[in-house]
Structure formats: structure tokens, C-alpha cells
Amino acid sequence: MKLALFSATIYTGSQHSLWAEALLIEDNRIAAVGNTADIEQLMDSRTRFLSLPGRLITPGLVDGHCHFVNQGVLLQRVDLRGTVSLGSCQEKISQTVKATAPGDWIVGRGWDQHRWPEGREPTAKDLDALTPDHPIMMTRVCGHSIWVNSLALSIAGITADTPDPPGGYIEKDPATNEPTGIIRESFEMITSCLPCMKPENMRKAALAAQKEALSLGITAVHTCEGLPEWQVLSQMETDGHLKIRVYHLLHPEDVEAADAGDIHPDFPRDHLWFNHVKLYADGSLGSGTAYLHAPYEGEPDNCGIPFLSLSQLQEKIEYAYGRNCNVAIHAIGDRAVTNCLQAIGNARSKYPGPHRDRIEHVQLFRPDDLELFRKLEITASVQPVFLLSDKEVATLKWGRQRCRYAYAWKTLLDDGIRIQFGSDAPVEPINPLLGIQAELQRSAVSSRKSDDWVTHGSLTLPECISACTLQPAWTSNRENDLGTIEPGKLADLTVFHQNLFQVPAAGWHDIEVDLTIVNGEIVFQKAPYPALRKITI
The missing domain is CATH 2.30.40.10 (Urease, subunit C, domain 1)
Structure with a gap:
């Protein structure tokens, strides 16, 4: 036809x-x-x-960084994105409590204490007031902290004597040493207690996410998820129900498990393929765990959390290169970005490539790192929609001086560094126009003099469209087929x-x-x- x-x-x-x-x-x-x-x-x-x-x-249009199936999962759970107070969060959760059988878990995502007038993080007691009969877990908007109630802590066996998990920590009351209900970065103690999502429910979530994305003009997504999500999407393609293209970034353990199956780089299917291994170098801005060269403002002992040492990061990168994969590394803080560049450069001395590596987020960087960024031809996979939610928090936690190189996509692009856009959904809505609009309207995004760093250099509309089309086609090795109308x-x-x-x-x-x-x-x-x-x- x-x-x-x-x-x-x-x-x-x-x-x-x-x-x-x-x-x-x-x-x-x-x-x-x-x-x-x-x-x-x-x-x-x-x-x-x-x-x-x-x-x-x-x-x-392509969403160059999201968690696609999880976006569909959130559509079926408590969505706290956009709530403006602790009370509004409690009200939404209470509505789900009324419709949920006692003993069943209530799970959701999207709270952000920086939007609240209360000026504090939530606690287990704030959830205990809603129900004594339901364990509750609410993930912070960034995905790097969770908020749980006392019943959830009890089920997981977390007490005053529980040590911090590897790579994370349990917030505890300094007076009593009892857990407050906030856990950062490593949540397996809690998530392992949740009932496993059945493949049929994951499929429903994927179909819901697909329906939403297609209605917004999105024809492909780059998703950062695991082997179970891949298997569901693969079956959908076999059945003819996967209409959107999905480029999958797999975790190292999933790549290892996939070695025994039929999954390999550039998997020969039209709508589902992968060639990047997803790694994590640090945490997030909102949780105060993004890894920095200098301490957070007002927190002299906190430079964030490095998820991997430089040598460990290099080892993971070499693992990916040894399987003919590229790497996509989550790095929000400037020291995390520096570590990524150094580790990639070191790994390429053994595996010279060519490579199409990417650093995800790059929300803060040092100008000294631009030369190596460009030399290694690494793509900055960024989320301009974060400007809407992060500007005041960035000023508060990183300081106005340091923020001169925060969210500075134009600086990267002008220095010859490739830029691609994503939403990081379900952290933010998956609508690509929101991100492009935020980038084009930087002056409107900045409402306070202390946030005026936001207004430095904006990309043009053609540059934004390229970041949503041609650039993600290139990083996924499909620029000969996708990205332009030719x-x-x-x-x-x-x-x-x-x-x-x-x-x-x-x-x-x-x-x-x-x-x-x-x-x-x-x-x-x-x-x-x-x-x-x-x-x-």
C-alpha cells in the first residue's frame, strides 16, 4: 500500500x-x-x-531516556507527581487505602518534599495515620528514595539495629535511632517483600504506556529496565502488539543472564533491540546523593554517594565492551561525570572501539571536563523537563556559582558534544513537548534572581527536534533508518x-x-x- x-x-x-x-x-x-x-x-x-x-x-519523536513499562505501572498505582503538600499526598494515598483489601501493599511514586510548604521530609508516622492494616511504599519522584510506613518496616525487619544496606542508607531519628521511614538508594530490603508483578500485569502496564506514548507522537523510546520487561516486550512484538519501537538499555546482570538466551547486541528485530549496558555512577539531586567534587551547600560532610569506585566503574565498562556493547551511565553530579569520563577513557585503552557511549542526565559538570567529553564522542542524554522541577532545589543544594554549569545543554552542544532528550518518565510526564518547551522558555522557567543561571543559553527549536529524533537514532545505531524524513x-x-x-x-x-x-x-x-x-x- x-x-x-x-x-x-x-x-x-x-x-x-x-x-x-x-x-x-x-x-x-x-x-x-x-x-x-x-x-x-x-x-x-x-x-x-x-x-x-x-x-x-x-x-x-523519540523519548531518549525513560522507564517505559514502569510508566505504565505508575498509571495503575498511586501517582503523587504534582502534589503540592504532605496533606495532598496523604489524601491520594487514603483514596487507594479505601479501595484496597487489608494486608495488601499500597505502592506509588512521585512525592517531592521540595514542593511542600511543610519544609521537611515525610516520615513513617505520616503514613501510619492513614491505615494500620496496609504496608505502604511510596518512591520519591527521582526514584532514589522511598517513604514507607511502620508496618512495611516491620515486615522487612528494619529496626534501630539494622545496618545500612550496601550502597544506601536508612534514615534514623538522631534521638532514638529508630528508622524514620525514609530509605535512600538501596531498597531491596523493602522491595523484596512486595509480591512479584505477574507477566500479564506487566504486559497491561506496557500496553498502557504504549497507548499514552503514541497519543503524544512518540514513535520510539529508549527504556532503562530489566530482563522481565524485555521478555514482556519481546512477546508483545512476537504477537504483533508492540507498535512503538523500543531500544532497551539492560543492566549488567541482565546482559549476563541474556547471554544464555537469544538476546544479544543489535537483536535482529525491527521494534525491539539493545546495544547499551546501563550503569549507575551516583544518586540524585533531590535525595542529596548526586556525587559532587565539593560538598552540598550547608552540608559540609555530604558530597553525595558514588555508586561505584573509579576502578569498579572501569571494570563494568570493560565488561560491556567485551560483549560488544556500549555503556549508558547515570551521572548527575559533577564528580560522577568526571569519574565516567575517566573510566571510559581508561577502558577504551583496552577496547578502542568505535563506541557510542552516553552519560545519562549530566545535570552538573565542570568546564574542565568538556575536552575529554568531546574527545571521547560521548552523547549527553539529558532531560530538559527537569528544569521545571529542579531549578530551586539546584540553587539550594549546589549554589548559584556552581549552577553556572548546571543543565547547560547549550554549552555542551556548542562545544561539539551530542545532545539527546528524554523525559525519565515516570519521574516526569512522558510528553516530549514539555521538555522542549522548558528548554525554549528558560527565561520563563527562572522566576527568582537566585535562579537566573537557568537562563544561560537555550537550544533552538531545530536543535531540540534533532535531540528528539536524529540523535537518539544515532546512539541506538539506527541513523540509517530513522531520525529524518528522507x-x-x-x-x-x-x-x-x-x-x-x-x-x-x-x-x-x-x-x-x-x-x-x-x-x-x-x-x-x-x-x-x-x-x-x-x-x-
Whole structure:
């Protein structure tokens, strides 16, 4: 079948010809791009067409860093994102308590004490007041701390005498030494007590996440999850139910387990593949565990937590290289970024490559590290939507002076470093326009003089679109098939109801996606929408 799209503004992202008004899809690939007359000459009795006046067509948008299945899981759990007080969190949790049988776990995510007027972290007692009969675990928005009630602590056997777990710590009351209900970075003592998610429930979560993502114009995601999620997605593809493309970043233990199966780098399927091993160098800003060269403001003894020593990080990287994989390393603090660069450089002396490594988040860096960043050709996989939630916390914890090199994507790009965008959903909403809008509106994001560092250099809209299309295609080894609208490439397209280039970013709140096309198939269309018409020759 052929599908022609007419009368639109087409932003191709191609260096050869940036703009067009019509295109032709044949089977699952772009057959031609040009003006209406060019495309009309190629139409025949197999061609169906849509006229799309006023619409903008871009290459299919990619979320370059998320936790895809977990985004779907959150849709089925308590979603505390956006809550503005401890009381509003308690109210949401109470609603779930009423609908949950006694003894069953209540699980959710999204609290952020920095948004609350209470000015403190929550405690187990704040949850104990809601129910004596349900163990509760609420993950912080960043995913690096959990908040549990006394029943959950009891089930896990956590007491005043319990030592900190490897790589994490249990917050304890300095007066009584009793656990407060906050645990940072290492949660297995609690999570091991939760009932395992059944594959059928994980599949429901994946389908829910897919439905949401496709409705937002997302044609592919780079997801950081484990082997169980991979297996569910793999079965969905086998069954023909995986409509979105998924590039999977696997943990080292999952790669090792996969060695015995049919999973290997560049797994030969069209919608599901992997080539990066996901590692962690530090924690998060909000939890105060991002690893820094100098202490946090007002915390002279806290430089954050290094998840791995430099030698351990190098060993993990060499493990990945030895299996023909690249690495994607979580690093938020400036010292974590430095350690990543040094460890990658050391590992490449044994495994020279070529490599397409990436550092995830890069929320703070030192200018001294830019040269090595560029020399190693590492991609900065960043989340501009964090500007909306982190600006005040960054100023508070890192200080205005240090923040000159916080969230400074333009500085990286101008220095020749590749940039790709992601949402880190479910940490933040998966909507890609929110991140692009935050990046384009840096001056609006900064509301206080102390946060004026936010306004340093903004990417342009074409640079933002590239960060959501061509760059993630490159890091996933698919730039020959994806990332731009050119003849021969796979037909992954996002169709916006209005032209983003003609509407100021402040007015994007009402812009919707009309169509999402993956592999030449319309996988989402906003109803009502005119039916495809068949040409008569």
C-alpha cells in the first residue's frame, strides 16, 4: 500500500532539504519527499492520501531516556507527581487505602518534599495515620528514595539495629535511632517483600504506556529496565502488539543472564533491540546523593554517594565492551561525570572501539571536563523537563556559582558534544513537548534572581527536534533508518495539529498530535479524523 500526505508543513530534519509539503510512503518506508506535484506523479491505484493543511509533520519523536513499562505501572498505582503538600499526598494515598483489601501493599511514586510548604521530609508516622492494616511504599519522584510506613518496616525487619544496606542508607531519628521511614538508594530490603508483578500485569502496564506514548507522537523510546520487561516486550512484538519501537538499555546482570538466551547486541528485530549496558555512577539531586567534587551547600560532610569506585566503574565498562556493547551511565553530579569520563577513557585503552557511549542526565559538570567529553564522542542524554522541577532545589543544594554549569545543554552542544532528550518518565510526564518547551522558555522557567543561571543559553527549536529524533537514532545505531524524513528511511512520523515553528512555545499547551505513524502504519489518530481516501486513476 501507498500513503500520501499532502498540504502540510514537513520539517524533514535532513541536511539536504529541510522543508517539504508532501511525502509518499510505500509499505513501511518513505518513498519520496517534495512538493505536491512531485508526489502526485508517483501516485497510483494503490495510493491512499490525506490532506493535512496547517499541520506540521516531523520525524517521529523519540523519548531518549525513560522507564517505559514502569510508566505504565505508575498509571495503575498511586501517582503523587504534582502534589503540592504532605496533606495532598496523604489524601491520594487514603483514596487507594479505601479501595484496597487489608494486608495488601499500597505502592506509588512521585512525592517531592521540595514542593511542600511543610519544609521537611515525610516520615513513617505520616503514613501510619492513614491505615494500620496496609504496608505502604511510596518512591520519591527521582526514584532514589522511598517513604514507607511502620508496618512495611516491620515486615522487612528494619529496626534501630539494622545496618545500612550496601550502597544506601536508612534514615534514623538522631534521638532514638529508630528508622524514620525514609530509605535512600538501596531498597531491596523493602522491595523484596512486595509480591512479584505477574507477566500479564506487566504486559497491561506496557500496553498502557504504549497507548499514552503514541497519543503524544512518540514513535520510539529508549527504556532503562530489566530482563522481565524485555521478555514482556519481546512477546508483545512476537504477537504483533508492540507498535512503538523500543531500544532497551539492560543492566549488567541482565546482559549476563541474556547471554544464555537469544538476546544479544543489535537483536535482529525491527521494534525491539539493545546495544547499551546501563550503569549507575551516583544518586540524585533531590535525595542529596548526586556525587559532587565539593560538598552540598550547608552540608559540609555530604558530597553525595558514588555508586561505584573509579576502578569498579572501569571494570563494568570493560565488561560491556567485551560483549560488544556500549555503556549508558547515570551521572548527575559533577564528580560522577568526571569519574565516567575517566573510566571510559581508561577502558577504551583496552577496547578502542568505535563506541557510542552516553552519560545519562549530566545535570552538573565542570568546564574542565568538556575536552575529554568531546574527545571521547560521548552523547549527553539529558532531560530538559527537569528544569521545571529542579531549578530551586539546584540553587539550594549546589549554589548559584556552581549552577553556572548546571543543565547547560547549550554549552555542551556548542562545544561539539551530542545532545539527546528524554523525559525519565515516570519521574516526569512522558510528553516530549514539555521538555522542549522548558528548554525554549528558560527565561520563563527562572522566576527568582537566585535562579537566573537557568537562563544561560537555550537550544533552538531545530536543535531540540534533532535531540528528539536524529540523535537518539544515532546512539541506538539506527541513523540509517530513522531520525529524518528522507527517501529510503523507515516511515516513522509525528503529525502536530499546529505548526510549532509558528506558535510561540508559551502557547503550546493546547497543541495536540493528530497522527502518529510507525513503520508506515497509522498507530494513533485523534478522533474524529477524516478517513483515508483512495485515489482514482
